[in-house]
Amino acid sequence: MKYVIAGAGPAGVIAAETLRKADPKGTIVLIGDEPEAPYSRMAIPYVLSGGIGEDGTRLRKTPGHFKNLSIHVLRDRVAKVLPKKRQVILAGGAKTPFDRLLIATGSRPVKPPVPGLNLTGVHHCWTLADARNIAELAQPGADVVLMGAGFIGCIILESLLARGVNLTVIEMEDRMVPRMMNETAGNMLKSWCQKKGVAVKTKTRVTGVKKSNAGGLTVHLNKGRPVNAALIVVATGVKSNTGFLKGGSVRMQDGGVAVDDHLQSSIDGIYAAGDVACGPDFSGGWAVHAIQPTAAEHGRIAAINMAGGDARYQGSLIMNVLDTAGLISASFGNWPGVNGGDIAETVDKGHFRYTRLAFEDDRLIGALTLGLTEHVGVIRGLIQSRISLGPWKKKLIANPSSVMEAYVALSPAAA
Amino acid sequence: MQKSLVIYPDKCTGCLQCELACSYQAEGVFNPAKSRIKVFNFHDQGRFVPYTCTQCDEAWCLHACPVDAITVDMTNGAKVVSDDVCVGCKVCTIACPFGTVNYNQATGKVIKCDLCGGDPECVKACPTDAIAYMDADLTGLEKMRAWAAKTDAALQAGA
Numbered sequence: 001m002k003y004v005i006a007g008a009g010p011a012g013v014i015a016a017e018t019l020r021k022a023d024p025k026g027t028i029v030l031i032g033d034e035p036e037a038p039y040s041r042m043a044i045p046y047v048l049s050g051g052i053g054e055d056g057t058r059l060r061k062t063p064g065h066f067k068n069l070s071i072h073v074l075r076d077r078v079a080k081v082l083p084k085k086r087q088v089i090l091a092g093g094a095k096t097p098f099d100r101l102l103i104a105t106g107s108r109p110v111k112p113p114v115p116g117l118n119l120t121g122v123h124h125c126w127t128l129a130d131a132r133n134i135a136e137l138a139q140p141g142a143d144v145v146l147m148g149a150g151f152i153g154c155i156i157l158e159s160l161l162a163r164g165v166n167l168t169v170i171e172m173e174d175r176m177v178p179r180m181m182n183e184t185a186g187n188m189l190k191s192w193c194q195k196k197g198v199a200v201k202t203k204t205r206v207t208g209v210k211k212s213n214a215g216g217l218t219v220h221l222n223k224g225r226p227v228n229a230a231l232i233v234v235a236t237g238v239k240s241n242t243g244f245l246k247g248g249s250v251r252m253q254d255g256g257v258a259v260d261d262h263l264q265s266s267i268d269g270i271y272a273a274g275d276v277a278c279g280p281d282f283s284g285g286w287a288v289h290a291i292q293p294t295a296a297e298h299g300r301i302a303a304i305n306m307a308g309g310d311a312r313y314q315g316s317l318i319m320n321v322l323d324t325a326g327l328i329s330a331s332f333g334n335w336p337g338v339n340g341g342d343i344a345e346t347v348d349k350g351h352f353r354y355t356r357l358a359f360e361d362d363r364l365i366g367a368l369t370l371g372l373t374e375h376v377g378v379i380r381g382l383i384q385s386r387i388s389l390g391p392w393k394k395k396l397i398a399n400p401s402s403v404m405e406a407y408v409a410l411s412p413a414a415a
Numbered sequence: 416m417q418k419s420l421v422i423y424p425d426k427c428t429g430c431l432q433c434e435l436a437c438s439y440q441a442e443g444v445f446n447p448a449k450s451r452i453k454v455f456n457f458h459d460q461g462r463f464v465p466y467t468c469t470q471c472d473e474a475w476c477l478h479a480c481p482v483d484a485i486t487v488d489m490t491n492g493a494k495v496v497s498d499d500v501c502v503g504c505k506v507c508t509i510a511c512p513f514g515t516v517n518y519n520q521a522t523g524k525v526i527k528c529d530l531c532g533g534d535p536e537c538v539k540a541c542p543t544d545a546i547a548y549m550d551a552d553l554t555g556l557e558k559m560r561a562w563a564a565k566t567d568a569a570l571q572a573g574a
Contacts, residue, residue, distance in 0.1 A: 320509075
């Protein structure tokens with residue numbers, strides 16, 4: 001059996017390792033187009049803040065890890081898939097046959113249609129190459145503009161601050177992390193950042209970037225004065241890497257590869273995992289969840305099925321955890337809630353603490369937290385075990401912070 | 416051999432000796448806030464429930480880690496965080512459905528029970544034998560596993 005994996009991020013690497021366990025004799029080819037050993041984009045902010053070196057981003061640290069598992073790591077890119085011929089065409093021109101193919105090509109950052117974003121000094125923060133460019137320009141005291149205060153923008157914000165830059169954040173929406181946090185929490189994050197000396201402009205758009213007379217860049221906004229920048233970091237969203245499938249027969253959904261509950265695409269033998277896959281959503285329906293835990297679960301489950309097993313995926317729970325200059329926030333599942341469902345909230349703006357719980361009947365279906373670092377994972381446990389809260393629902397509405405007590409009381413550990 | 420901590424809540428008096436012993440072993444201070452084992456106090460029932468990592472087979476924390484900072488101690492099955500490798504991204508803290516991985520803001524790393532290398536201090540500190548350390552097969556680990564399976568991402572058909 002020959003397995004080809006397109007993409008050497010977490011989904012691809014975990015799939016390769018799982019395949020090796022399930023099929024000791026199969027041929028496994030892991031294709032990635034970046035020059036470095038397989039690494040984690042999630043670790044890049046910690047390279048920028050100086051916490052780790054580039055080697056610290058590697059997905060696997062043991063020397064010879066892939067070789068020891070007879071996983072052939074190929075530096076190339078899949079340019080086209082020929083499903084009927086069971087072949088992929090690589091960017092270098094070579095053709096590679098496969099019996100099972102995993103599409104794990106991840107996502108890439110998008111640039112908004114703003115004039116001037118092609119100028120020198122404008123960078124995404126997505127690859128290690130990007131990180132090197134940013135590190136060169138993000139010197140202490142340098143004027144830096146961050147476009148976009150989404151999840152990725154906020155993670156980078158932390159490391160830019162650690163580098164001692166003079167930072168301005170521009171966000172179109174009315175708050176920070178608008179897809180991860182509601183108005184209350186998103187604005188608490190904003191005031192936290194302002195307290196840390198960051199200029200945060202929400203409900204503001206960049207209308208254009210021009211070279212300034214001083215040799216730097218000038219960022220023009222739809223309101224207020226233009227802002228000077230030695231570096232602009234564009235973090236305005238990502239989309240699935242599916243260009244190489246264009247015009248082919250693999251069915252797409254919501255910008256990703258549509259997969260079933262075994263993570264198989266519309267074509268037999270072709271699977272998808274991670275940021276590129278539109279798979280079962282634990283909260284209902286189908287969705288692209290571009291987060292690390294989903295990539296890891298997809299990679300493992302797709303591989304079990306590719307090797308002939310029968311693993312059905314229960315669906316990914318969207319969840320994020322973020323450290324924004326020392327304020328830790330987390331979001332889980334369907335935090336906006338459902339019609340007729342109860343909501344419990346507790347707000348302490350002075351201490352930057354916030355908890356929101358969303359219920360459906362007597363089950364927890366989503367949550368937001370600010371300032372919580374203890375036992376935060378039980379929120380996932382409570383949601384994903386679909387446990388009936390019984391008398392604990394009332395207690396949680398009275399005190400939303402007591403999620404861990406609820407979990408311990410309801411778990412067999414208390415029996 | 417996989418070993419695990421077994422907890423008998425009915426024997427717990429809430430003295431918090433386990434939390435003190437744990438924090439001293441792990442952090443060099445007597446500070447329950449830094450303990451990896453936590454005693455929950457259910458006032459209305461007059462009950463105390465000690466709670467910590469079950470070193471579960473699913474190892475959500477280990478699989479969610481983007482930088483391979485959590486590994487299995489082959490001598491006892493403990494899932495151990497390597498401080499040198501952990502970048503402090505906290506993904507494991509939301510991935511663990513038992514809530515037993517916490518972020519330590521003082522160090523910028525995550526912390527969890529590592530079974531003290533096979534000689535758990537909480538067990539030795541407990542005056543009422545409410546915490547025991549024994550072979551996983553002999554313990555109530557199965558019921559925790561059944562609980563964990565409710566959260567499992569994959570339902571596997573067949574063997």
